[in-house]
Amino acid sequence: MSTDNQVKTREDLLYLLSQASELEHSLACQYLFTAFSLKESTDEGVSQAQLNKINRWRRTINGIAVEEMLHLALASNLLTAIGGAPYFRRANFPQAKTYTSLKLSFKLAPFNETTLNRYICFELPNNFDNEEQRGNWTQFCQSIRDEELLRLLAALPQPLLPRKLEYNTIGELYGLIRQGFQTIGQKLFIGPPEAQATGIFPGMIQVKDLDSAIKAIDLIIMQGEGSPAQRDDSHFAKFTKVREEYLAELQNDPNFQPARPVIENPLLSLQQDNTTSGANIITDTLSRDVVSLILNPEATWCQFRIIDDPRTNPGGLFALEDDTEPNRRISLGLVDDVCDGLVTCSVQGLKAIGRIVVGPPDYAPDRRPITSLADGLSDRVSRQSVSELDYVADMNLTTAEVGDLLERVLETMEGMNLDFQNDRIRSENRNIALAQGLSENTAEAKAFPQIEQILGRPLPLTEFGRQRHRRFVSLEIFEDRLRENPELIAQWIREPMIGDRYYDRKMPALMRGSDRYPMHITRRQYDLLVAWANRLRRDAEAGS
The missing domain is CATH 1.20.1260.10 (Ferritin, core subunit, four-helix bundle)
Known part of the structure; x- marks a missing residue:
């Protein structure tokens, strides 16, 4: 050199x-x-x-x-x-x-x-x-x-x-x-x-x-x-x-x-840095509409209203176009619940706007979320791969990924008041049942039972939840339970996108997504856990 x-x-x-x-x-x-x-x-x-x-x-x-x-x-x-x-x-x-x-x-x-x-x-x-x-x-x-x-x-x-x-x-x-x-x-x-x-x-x-x-x-x-x-x-x-x-x-x-x-x-349109020939402007109307839906902040799907919008609850968890005029308080959000927003810079009359994506949410910056923007992208890019038989062949890498997910679950729930959230969920389940003309008691019982406070433990459900989750961060304990019964994944963890309005005890418990349905992990995360549990069981049966 x-x-x-x-x-x-x-x-x-x-x-x-x-x-x-x-x-x-x-x-x-x-x-x-x-x-x-x-x-x-x-x-x-x-x-x-x-x-x-x-x-x-x-x-x-x-x-x-x-x-x-x-x-x-x-x-x-x-x-x-x-x-x-x-x-x-x-x-x-x-x-x-x-x-x-x-x-x-x-x-x-x-x-x-x-x-x-x-x-x-x-x-x-x-x-x-x-x-x-x-x-x-x-x-x-x-x-x-x-x-x-x-x-x-x-x-x-x-x-x-x-x-x-x-x-x-x-x-x-x-x-x-x-x-x-x-x-x-x-x-x-x-x-x-x-x-x-x-x-x-x-x-x-x-x-x-x-x-x-x-x-x-x-x-x-x-x-x-x-x-x-x-x-x-x-x-x-x-x-x-x-x-x-x-x-x-x-x-x-x-x-x-x-x-x-x-x-x-x-491209939807040429950009200033397109100095090389070869760009192709999309002219098909349907194709332009689809790309605009994904890339255009003017698309109606991301214009959440701050009041009385059934698509997000609670309201206000998104970047706003204008925070001063009530009639214009709509979202410019791209990835709701992952925390995104706009940054505007003005210099001598010139104005530039850029989008930022940050996470975890700023109310708990020291906690890693169960499902992050990276998890969402991986779900779209490589969801199918975890279903392949050879994906979990390298159990060291797969176990490391599972272990990281369990640690994030513990970090998330340790920042929550589970007792308060459980009371809210019991009430919300009752309201859902009332709207559907079903039994309130049955709906309320889907949540965790109320636990009496004990001396020195004003939040008994929160304390109980932390103890249980700390145990399973030790993968050896979790692995032993799954070797005995791989079906525990289906019993303990909410399957993504099943559309059930009621909140139950499945993980992630007591949490609500931006669509007002019970929160769930991504399909890729869920399928990875299932494949990992099945591999543990096969290895146990083979005596390895």
């Missing part, structure tokens, strides 16, 4: 880690778009055998995208550890990247050979088993680079940078970052330890010193961005295998089309 192309200052590292964050963010978006483009049914013109392969490719690509999210979180920890701030900016697609030596286009594209080729070159390793392999792959990646893009990059003005540092692969980028940490050393670590993200993903690392920083960087490198050796579980190897299987199937069936007819880079 040239001495002119080495990291020498904290500013160099802050710059490179910010670019790494944007790269990880952009890669995750591109990978998810490709995974979503894949067909999901034999009704879409593929055989069952082909659909099985497509499902496997979707799981692989989704898994890689989730690891890119982990890499973004690790890069954020590296930034905060050295006095920076997490970097979540990302340019709109398609985009020509002027801050990097990577000469590959960043765009949203469906599953096909061209897309897979680009992803393979994104994840190109730094080292190969021999020079012939290196030369072949380098030549391959040079051959797919967009010459028009290269001309555009040359014509664009160079960005203002602390100091231009060159890297041709993501692996080289992390190599520079690693070199910077090793060269500058322990004096880098001036960030507050409490700013470190924890518990978001299995494998999450808190960066507090040089050893933990190198460990975080090496994890990213090992999983795919410039893997130091040929690994079957690296992103490069996974994309290469998907490409090989796809081309083999195409050889057997030239008419094989695993992806839906998806356009590249769909």
Whole structure:
């Protein structure tokens, strides 16, 4: 490595880690778009055998995208550890990247050979088993680079940078970052330890010193961005295998089309940073309406009224468009119950508005919620994967995920007055029964029985609940109960989206969702618990 192309200052590292964050963010978006483009049914013109392969490719690509999210979180920890701030900016697609030596286009594209080729070159390793392999792959990646893009990059003005540092692969980028940490050393670590993200993903690392920083960087490198050796579980190897299987199937069936007819880079309108050709404005009326429903704050689904709106209860748990005029007090919420809002900045007559998402709720900032925004996204991206037989094959990772969920349950319920909530639920169940003309006593009995106060225990149900939940944070106790009776999951935990209006004793108990129905965990969380319990039972029966 040239001495002119080495990291020498904290500013160099802050710059490179910010670019790494944007790269990880952009890669995750591109990978998810490709995974979503894949067909999901034999009704879409593929055989069952082909659909099985497509499902496997979707799981692989989704898994890689989730690891890119982990890499973004690790890069954020590296930034905060050295006095920076997490970097979540990302340019709109398609985009020509002027801050990097990577000469590959960043765009949203469906599953096909061209897309897979680009992803393979994104994840190109730094080292190969021999020079012939290196030369072949380098030549391959040079051959797919967009010459028009290269001309555009040359014509664009160079960005203002602390100091231009060159890297041709993501692996080289992390190599520079690693070199910077090793060269500058322990004096880098001036960030507050409490700013470190924890518990978001299995494998999450808190960066507090040089050893933990190198460990975080090496994890990213090992999983795919410039893997130091040929690994079957690296992103490069996974994309290469998907490409090989796809081309083999195409050889057997030239008419094989695993992806839906998806356009590249769909947009409602052009953005100011769309400097690269290739954006496709959505013109179909129905498609525009669907996208607007998801992305447009003017969509009627998110305009909750603060008073007498049956869709949310209690009212006021959302960002308001105008808090001064009662007639305009409607929500601009995007993800109700996860706490979102708008930030407005005005400078000399110019006004900019940005949306923020924060959590857990600000009334309990030290408590992690049972179901977070990340859980909701995972439910949409990888819900189906936990139902596969091989998902719980690695019981260490599965058990760690279950353990994290149980800890969050304890954190949530320890911040609640269960006695008060139980009285409220008993009353609410009676009101539901009255409205339906049913027995009030039967409805009231669905909640927990009232417990008499005892000396020194003014909240007996709350104390009882805490004791029970603390026991099950010890996974050995929970595992023993499930080995004896895997059906306990169905008996103890509320199944998602069953539509029962009554509040009962199933977990999460005594809590209400934004739809006024009893709160539940996500379908992915529930299915994971069921699969984990069944695996425990099978292992017990096999004597393992």
